[in-house]
Amino acid sequence: MIPTLEIERERAHLDAERENQREHWDGSAADGRVYRPGELDLSHKVILYLDDITVSFDGFRALNKLSLTIDAGELRCIIGPNGAGKTTMMDVITGKTRPDSGTAFFGQTIDLTRLTEPEIAHAGIGRKFQKPTIFEHHSAFENLELAMKADKRVRRTLFASLLDDERDRVAEVLRQIRLDQAADRPAGLLSHGQKQWLEIGMLLMQEPRLLLLDEPVAGMTDDETERTAELFTSLAGKHSLVVVEHDMAFVEALGGKVTVLCEGSVLAEGDLATVQADPRVIEVYLGR
Amino acid sequence: MRTPFTLRLFQSMPRGGWIALAIFAAVAWIGVPVAHLALPESHPLHVFAYTVSLLGKILCYMVVAVAMDLIWGYAGILSLGHGLFFALGGYAFGMYLMRQIGRDGSYGAELPDFMVFLDWKELPWYWAGSDSLLWALFLVVALPGLVAFVFGWFAFRSRIKGVYFSIITQALTYAAMLLFFRNETGFGGNNGFTDFKRILGYDITSPGMRVTLFALSAALLIACLVLGRYLVTSRFGRVLAAIRDAESRVMFIGYNPLHYKLFMWTLSAMLCGLAGALYVPQVGIINPSEMSPANSIEIAVWVAVGGRGTLVGAVLGAGIVNLAKSVFTVYLPEYWPFVLGFLFIVVTLYLPDGVVGLWRKLRARRAAAALDDASAAAGAGLSAAIGGAPAEVPATERQAARSTADTPIAKGANA
Amino acid sequence: MFGPTKRQWCIAAVLCVLMALAALPARAALDPALVQGLGGDFNARVAAIDALGVAGGDEAAALLDALEGGRLGTVDGRLVVIAPDGLRDATSGEALAADAGAATRITVNNRLRRAIGTARAALALSSAQPAQRLAAADTLRENASPALLPVLARALAAEQDDAVRAVLRYATAKLELASPDPALRLKAAQALGGSSDAAVKNLLAALLEKRGDGAAATWVEADAEVRAAAAASMRAIDRRIGLAQTAGTLFSGLSLGSILLLAALGLAITYGVMGVINMAHGELLMVGAYATFLVQGAFRSHLPEYLDLYVLAAIPAAFLAAALVGIAMERLVLRHLYGRPLESLLATWGLSLVLIQAARVLFGPQNLELANPSWMSGGVELAGGVVLPYNRIVILGFAAFVLVLIWLMMQKTRLGMFVRAVTQNRPMAGCVGVPTARVDTLAFAIGSGVAGLGGLALSQIANVGPAMGTGYIVDAFMVVVLGGVGQLAGAVWAALGLGIVAKFLEGWAGAVVAKILVLVFIIAFIQKRPQGIFALKGRFADS
Incomplete structure (x- = not known):
């Protein structure tokens, strides 16, 4: 179905090897890194580089020279007032929006600005939307089955059948997100919190290296929120997580480093207490 | 353990479905041929030539409806240009039929009559090989497939969706119609192809050929249904429906919707092409009006009437509408456009899931009513026993029964 | 003898x-x-x-x-x-x-x-009536004998009417070119360069041909100097005719564009507000055209002396008739299909079938031809037989007038503000107290009414028939797509641009190929700019 893509990958792979042999890369986020999906290079312990990214819509700068790095295994919270560019940043990372300028690299070698959304997903980035986006007419089980890490080309899916270990994997995640009782229910009938969990579960099935979570606990009960925080902290280390959230209690519970975005660029960075004490942050949140 | 493909093909349809298909096959392959060929005309069970051809024609329409349902009902892409693929298949086979006329045309020339009329001296290059049945069969599938692939590639790549896509497909078939209306295009202009004489040397009007074509149409429909059923129950089908419901989510979990849509779109066009190829010899004519936008949009209404998102609905819809059309055009021709027009309106307003949806709803209501009775009885018994509230469990079950009835798979086709 | x-x-x-x-x-x-x-x-x-x-x-x-x-x-x-x-x-x-x-x-x-x-x-030629003089000149143009040259010269000196002068000049030139005197022929060949008549060009071309075969061939015009003058004059005529034809094509493109604009303006409003493609929009054109036909009939039987003014009276009639049909469609059908655009597509197609058949039953299936009022017949003639008909010029102006009205309504009235608000964000508009249901109905009525006006315009240049509107829906939709949804300025550019491109392509490749090329162009365009010429960008763009 997609031979051109394969050829492209093959070529890119060869290019990458050639580049590596030259040892061209010097640590700056400039040229020299190449596109090589499927092989995440974490040799510098950094999983995501955003450098000098600018995105504008009709003159309005949604992102303004944004630079940000996420370490491998890190759990990072992003906060910021409305319109700070949090969602646009996720759009750039997942390939939905192309930046006007700047570079976005996944690991050392994968240039995100050159990949399509599905390719980025294959490379190992999973995304949860602000509004829970699941397949309402599929059962919870099927939702997870579709998200499962697998060969997702047409030819394969046409003849794919669920193997026993795959079935176990789905069942495991269903337990993890506490939907094992609702496995066969159409996802559209789940409660709002359950839908949020289901979407997180789909992310887990993808086995991504980096999870982008846009307001994951919106609409959850306190109990659910608490369990979500537990889940996320347990994932950190093996996965890297970027959580956009307004709920400060939740951010505090996660306990990671916090980045404050404002008007499209980073305003402050550090642990929550430091950031909250920063006068600029206070000004942004409380007004002058 | 990987399940063998044949077994999964078999498992994709419930037993009732296979039985229904078997009955249909028996009627189409044995019943109708016997009734047409063996029984004398005076016999009450004799099937007349007109009826065989009419039914054969409707079988072809049913195939088109299934193809349309696969792309609209399951992938959420409303095509208003499927008539084009049907007509392309018809034209591709029509070329072969024209060549089979040989020197029996009214000019007695080697070239088809319309070319003689245009004073052409030789066949245009794209008629090369048209005297071979195999080549014709190849074209029947390849031509609509190619057109659909190229068009779909550009349309889906630029993420043209919803009504935009629908209107552009309509413009596509309209443009093609204009092209085929021209004499210079080399497909007979206004009149198209007609006056066919034979296939593989056999007389096309003979009862045997009529029954053969009918049986082939039935076989095509059965094959389409089995294939369609397999597709929609496979993981591929689930991805397709997922694209319909939330395309961006599908992309972010790593499927490329372009390839899925393109595959289904092209396959659907090819099925239409096959149906068109069987349609032409049974009707005896193909002309550019088959490509008119009105024809294509009518296909959508067949599916809508039957209930989109269910293969049996597509088949039923095509049957109901076309039988009604045959009756009306014979007895009340001036009222048919009114009937068809109101059918469009009524179905979209009041029967969003078509006849099948209506039937399901009624059945679910009856089931719910039965549950109500049961729970009332149980509740009464319980209350009598412990003096408490009516039992909880049947109520949720009832709710589940209702909600599944209310959310058939097609609901989200517009999302 | x-x-x-x-x-x-x-x-x-x-x-x-x-x-x-x-x-x-x-x-x-x-x-x-x-x-x-x-x-x-x-x-x-x-x-x-x-x-x-x-x-x-x-x-x-x-x-x-x-x-x-x-x-x-x-x-x-x-x-x-x-x-x-x-x-x-x-x-x-x-x-x-x-x-x-x-x-x-x-x-x-x-x-x-x-x-x-x-x-x-x-x-x-000395008659007082210009028409008689023109008829006379036309006769002379073919049959004059050299003896009449002085008469022609005299008439040319006295003639005021341009059309007659042109014919007289042609007749004179024809006689002079046939003259045995090379000097006279040269003078004539040079003078003809000022003409812009294709017939004159043929006259000159005849001089540059050869008689006989091979080596024995002789020039029709023996004098080389005269031949050179003739060739130069031919080039000048070609240039002038080419220019006029370009202007003519441009004009017919603008004219088609103005019709497309009238068809698309209404669609742009209804599509923008309700997100619904009204497939029966073309039939609203038809309703407007039949309303015009009825008004014409009424004038003919009751006010024959004011027949020339029927078009003016038809403006409100066509608008109201189409608007009423539109309101009925919105209230009875579209309102109930909100948020289901594909089904609306089918339902409105059903409506269009019903409307077409109703027109067929009420008015008969044949095409009706409406007479232009006298002040709209005739036209401005450019060089080379290119005519800009008055009726098309009037329609161009009419389209501009409607456009200005719509623009004023959208920008300066409260309803317009509501319509823009609902187009951009329906739930939010509802939240801040915009009566969305009423806005829907009114916007639909206005959009339909504008389509009715389009039908009125169409009735002045084309036949009126039950199926007259079907061809316009796709084109009008293309205009909306190209222009960008809810963008008035985009619709104008797209309509005029599409009209002009279509007409030039038609001249170059024929109507059918032009139609296909335009379609291909639009698909290619959408590849590059999915949101139209004037795109709304940003977070709301893809919702």
């Missing part, structure tokens, strides 16, 4: 012509010598007839009438008019004693008749 006497007659006739020319300005009565040739042989008669044409005057006309009517004869070589009450002398008009039977009637054959026609035309 020619005997000496006949030759003498000929010479006499030519002499007569020359004398007549010399005597021209002062002449009142006919010179007997001038008409004497009529009694001679055919050549003499033709010469005499030409001379009469040159001479002009009522007597000459009367004499030509008598000749054509077979009432001219000779008695002993004397030219007489045979009247019912006896014979009269042709020149002096004095009655003669001789019996009518004594006269030999002059027979008139086709050649003479042609000559008479030409002479009459020459006479008519």
Whole structure:
């Protein structure tokens, strides 16, 4: 179905090897890194580089020279007032929006600005939307089955059948997100919190290296929120997580480093207490 | 353990479905041929030539409806240009039929009559090989497939969706119609192809050929249904429906919707092409009006009437509408456009899931009513026993029964 | 065959012509010598007839009438008019004693008749009516003989009407180019460069051809200098005609664009507000056109003296008729399909089927042709036969007028503000108190009414029939797609641009191929800019 893509990958792979042999890369986020999906290079312990990214819509700068790095295994919270560019940043990372300028690299070698959304997903980035986006007419089980890490080309899916270990994997995640009782229910009938969990579960099935979570606990009960925080902290280390959230209690519970975005660029960075004490942050949140 | 493909093909349809298909096959392959060929005309069970051809024609329409349902009902892409693929298949086979006329045309020339009329001296290059049945069969599938692939590639790549896509497909078939209306295009202009004489040397009007074509149409429909059923129950089908419901989510979990849509779109066009190829010899004519936008949009209404998102609905819809059309055009021709027009309106307003949806709803209501009775009885018994509230469990079950009835798979086709 | 006497007659006739020319300005009565040739042989008669044409005057006309009517004869070589009450002398008009039977009637054959026609035309050149002069000039353009050159020159000097002058100039040039004098031919070839008539170009082209085969071939025009002048003049004419044709194509493109705009404006509003493609939008054009037809009928039977004004009265009628149908459609069908765009597509298609069939039942299936009011018929003629018809010019202005009205409504009124608000964000508009349901209905009514106006415009340039609107929905939708949803300015650019591109492509590749190319272009365009020329960008863009 997609031979051109394969050829492209093959070529890119060869290019990458050639580049590596030259040892061209010097640590700056400039040229020299190449596109090589499927092989995440974490040799510098950094999983995501955003450098000098600018995105504008009709003159309005949604992102303004944004630079940000996420370490491998890190759990990072992003906060910021409305319109700070949090969602646009996720759009750039997942390939939905192309930046006007700047570079976005996944690991050392994968240039995100050159990949399509599905390719980025294959490379190992999973995304949860602000509004829970699941397949309402599929059962919870099927939702997870579709998200499962697998060969997702047409030819394969046409003849794919669920193997026993795959079935176990789905069942495991269903337990993890506490939907094992609702496995066969159409996802559209789940409660709002359950839908949020289901979407997180789909992310887990993808086995991504980096999870982008846009307001994951919106609409959850306190109990659910608490369990979500537990889940996320347990994932950190093996996965890297970027959580956009307004709920400060939740951010505090996660306990990671916090980045404050404002008007499209980073305003402050550090642990929550430091950031909250920063006068600029206070000004942004409380007004002058 | 990987399940063998044949077994999964078999498992994709419930037993009732296979039985229904078997009955249909028996009627189409044995019943109708016997009734047409063996029984004398005076016999009450004799099937007349007109009826065989009419039914054969409707079988072809049913195939088109299934193809349309696969792309609209399951992938959420409303095509208003499927008539084009049907007509392309018809034209591709029509070329072969024209060549089979040989020197029996009214000019007695080697070239088809319309070319003689245009004073052409030789066949245009794209008629090369048209005297071979195999080549014709190849074209029947390849031509609509190619057109659909190229068009779909550009349309889906630029993420043209919803009504935009629908209107552009309509413009596509309209443009093609204009092209085929021209004499210079080399497909007979206004009149198209007609006056066919034979296939593989056999007389096309003979009862045997009529029954053969009918049986082939039935076989095509059965094959389409089995294939369609397999597709929609496979993981591929689930991805397709997922694209319909939330395309961006599908992309972010790593499927490329372009390839899925393109595959289904092209396959659907090819099925239409096959149906068109069987349609032409049974009707005896193909002309550019088959490509008119009105024809294509009518296909959508067949599916809508039957209930989109269910293969049996597509088949039923095509049957109901076309039988009604045959009756009306014979007895009340001036009222048919009114009937068809109101059918469009009524179905979209009041029967969003078509006849099948209506039937399901009624059945679910009856089931719910039965549950109500049961729970009332149980509740009464319980209350009598412990003096408490009516039992909880049947109520949720009832709710589940209702909600599944209310959310058939097609609901989200517009999302 | 020619005997000496006949030759003498000929010479006499030519002499007569020359004398007549010399005597021209002062002449009142006919010179007997001038008409004497009529009694001679055919050549003499033709010469005499030409001379009469040159001479002009009522007597000459009367004499030509008598000749054509077979009432001219000779008695002993004397030219007489045979009247019912006896014979009269042709020149002096004095009655003669001789019996009518004594006269030999002059027979008139086709050649003479042609000559008479030409002479009459020459006479008519001095008519007071421009139409008669034009008809006369047209006759001369084909049949003039060199003898008439002076008449043409005289008429050209006195003529005020451009159309007549153009024909006269052509006739003169044709005669001059055939002249044996190379200097005259050269002058003519050069002068013709100022023309913009395709026929003149053909005349010049004929000079540049060769007669005979191979080496023996000779130029039709022997003089090389004349040939060069002719070639230069041809180039000048080509340039002028090309320019006029480009202008003409541009104009018909604008005209098509204005119709598309009227069709698309309404669609842009309804699509923008409700997110629904109204497939019956073309039928609203049809409703407007039939309303115009009914208004015309009413004027014809009740106010025939004001028939020319029916178009003005049809403006509110067409608007209201289409708006009412639109309101009914919105209330009865579309309102219930909100948020289901694909189903709306099907339902409105059903509506269009019903409307078409209803029109067929009410008005019959045949096409009706509406008469343009007199002030809309005719047109401005450019060079090379390119005409810009008044009705299309009026429609262009009308479209601009409607556009301004819509713009004012959208920008300056409260309803317009509501409509824009609902287009951008329906739930939010509802939250801040915009009565979205009423806005829907009103917007739909206005959009439909504008389509009705489009139908009115269409009725002035095309036939009115039940299926007249079906072809327009796709084109109108393309305009909306190209322009960007909810963008008035985009719709204008897209409509005019599409119209002009389509017309130029049509001239280059034919209507069908043009249609296909336009479609391909639009698909390619959407690849690059999915949101239209004037895109809404940002977070709301893909919702």
